Amino acid sequence: MASDLFKASGFGSGLRRRAAVGIGVLIGCTGLSSRAMAGEAEAMTLLKSMTRYMAAQQAISFRYDTDLEIITNDKQRLNLASSGTVSLARPGSIRATRSNGFINTESVFDGKTFTLLGKGRNVYMQVPINGSIETLVDELKDKYRRPLPAADLLLPQAYEELTDGVIDVKDLGSGVIGGVECDHLAFRKKDVDFQIWIAQGDRPFPCRYQITSKLISGSPQYTVQVSDWQTGAAAVGQDFSFVPPDGARKITFDDLKKMKDMGELPSHYQL
Structure with missing residues (x-):
C-alpha cells in the first residue's frame, strides 16, 4: 500500500490569505472569478521562481525530515518518520542518508555508479548508472523501483513535472x-493533491512539500520538510567518492530485494 503512495505521488513520475466569507457571498460575488485567477497566476509565478532557483544551484546541501502516512486494512493511520541529509553537485553527483529507526542507509552517486550502503548490516550494493542526477532519478524509479522521495524538486524540468495535469x-x-x-x-x-511552502526572499527553496494520494483509500500523505539549506561554497558533504567500511560485504540487487529491513518499509509496517 505504501509503495502505491510513492508511485501515485509523483516520485515514480513531477489565494493570498483572505477573510472567510459566507456561502451566499461566495455564490453571489461577481468578482470572485477574477480574484481566483489572480491567485492562480501568482501561485504559478512563485512555483516557477522556486524551480528556476533550484535548477540554477550547482551545489546544494540540506537536512530533511519525512513523514509517510500509512493506512492499515482496518483504517488505522500510522506514520513512519525518517530523517536524513542530501548533498549534490550538478550535473551528476549526489550523496544522501536516511534513518528511520529501522533502516540506516547511505546512497552515493558519482555520475557513473550508484551505491547503496546498509549501515546496520554493513553491506553495500552497486549498479552502473552513467549520466546526470536526472538520469539517476529516472533509472532508480523505472528500472530498480526505488524512487527518491521528492526528487522531482531537484530536476531541471521540475516546473513542468509539478504542473503537468494540474x-x-x-x-x-x-x-x-x-x-x-x-x-x-x-x-x-x-490522482494527487500537493502543497508546497516556499521560502520568501532571494533564496526561494522548498521548506515543506506534502503530497496526498487520491487513489488510495483514506488519502494517505507523504511530507518532506527541509532545514539547514546551503548552496554554493557553503554546501557541505561535497565528497562523492565511496569507500566501503571495514568488513563491508558487497551484495547484488537481487540480494537487496530479499532483505526486508532494506526496503521502503519495515516488515511490521507492511499491513
Whole structure:
C-alpha cells in the first residue's frame, strides 16, 4: 500500500490569505472569478521562481525530515518518520542518508555508479548508472523501483513535472516552517493533491512539500520538510567518492530485494 503512495505521488513520475466569507457571498460575488485567477497566476509565478532557483544551484546541501502516512486494512493511520541529509553537485553527483529507526542507509552517486550502503548490516550494493542526477532519478524509479522521495524538486524540468495535469491552484498566503516565512501554495491533480511552502526572499527553496494520494483509500500523505539549506561554497558533504567500511560485504540487487529491513518499509509496517 505504501509503495502505491510513492508511485501515485509523483516520485515514480513531477489565494493570498483572505477573510472567510459566507456561502451566499461566495455564490453571489461577481468578482470572485477574477480574484481566483489572480491567485492562480501568482501561485504559478512563485512555483516557477522556486524551480528556476533550484535548477540554477550547482551545489546544494540540506537536512530533511519525512513523514509517510500509512493506512492499515482496518483504517488505522500510522506514520513512519525518517530523517536524513542530501548533498549534490550538478550535473551528476549526489550523496544522501536516511534513518528511520529501522533502516540506516547511505546512497552515493558519482555520475557513473550508484551505491547503496546498509549501515546496520554493513553491506553495500552497486549498479552502473552513467549520466546526470536526472538520469539517476529516472533509472532508480523505472528500472530498480526505488524512487527518491521528492526528487522531482531537484530536476531541471521540475516546473513542468509539478504542473503537468494540474486542475486547481491556490495561493494560501504566508506560513512559517522551521522559523522561515514561506509562501504556501496548493495544487490539485486527478490522482494527487500537493502543497508546497516556499521560502520568501532571494533564496526561494522548498521548506515543506506534502503530497496526498487520491487513489488510495483514506488519502494517505507523504511530507518532506527541509532545514539547514546551503548552496554554493557553503554546501557541505561535497565528497562523492565511496569507500566501503571495514568488513563491508558487497551484495547484488537481487540480494537487496530479499532483505526486508532494506526496503521502503519495515516488515511490521507492511499491513
